Amino acid sequence: MTIERTGPPLQGGERETLRAYLDFHRATLAMKCEGLTEEQLRRQSMPPSTLSLLGLVRHMAEVERTWFRRVIDAEDIELVWSPTGDYQVAYDAREASAAEAFEAWETEVAHARRIEESAASLDVTGYQKRWGEHVSLRLVMLHLIHEYARHNGHADFLREAIDGSVGA
Template sequence: MTGDQRVGPPSFGSERETLRAFLDYQRATLAMKCEGLTDEQLKQRSMPPSTLTLLGLVRHMAEVERAWFRRVFEDNDVPLVWSDEIDFQAAYDASASTRDEAFSAWEAEVENSRRVERAADSLDQAGHQPRWGEEVSLRMVMVHVLLEYGRHNGHADFLREGVDGTVGA
């Protein structure tokens, strides 16, 4: 991996600036964990019986971004990227995927999520979470997605170490 290019969150800032910065930092962390690896390395599994891979994590996070920003605030009926049945597990199967396919989808969903967040008047903006059948705030969505990245970036740490021994940050 090249030098750490991530921009850390501010020590002081508004609630929105802080949430946005932490979310972008976690997004950059996932990209950094995958940096410089081939498609085959990105598909390397953690340890049996797990089939978890870095590429599967990227695909899953594309689904998370879509489910929590696009589906909640724009179109409750839009299908997921890799599943018409709203099966989040389907994204983890990256065996036929490539870096280009997975990262293109993930980056497109991240950009859409950023657009949705920036267009909202406040963190109290309400959207409808179709899986729960209830209204949720943009604040709740940002925190939820931030926690998803935090959890899965922990997985990415172990996966990257298993691929080439790279650890840290």
């Protein structure tokens, strides 16, 4: 699989720019995982942390699912790996299947894109139960960009430790 990563527009509108930055960061995570074996994807950073590239993929599937499907679309669905809402559970990928994790993540990204594209505007809101507040689609997209950017920094270090690859 070849991963295409396109930079955000230099003069795009707000929605186009947010969408492009989010897709840029999604592609970056995929690129950090590209070409690795299941064992390498499961390799943990350092004790006691269970952080791994595969764990990041699982975590981001949960994040996409939460913010787009549960919050913006108000779907009454459980998380995939974190039934109690403890997102740390998804990070532990010691026994995880890469195929299952990537399939779940890609599914959630597809749902997120559909939800965002069908929303009338960035001002559409959903209820974030954990915060007890209504939040806009704009905030959700910015939050996801922030979440990916932070975790892609982790992915940089994880990938370098696995095979010396740096940059993306």
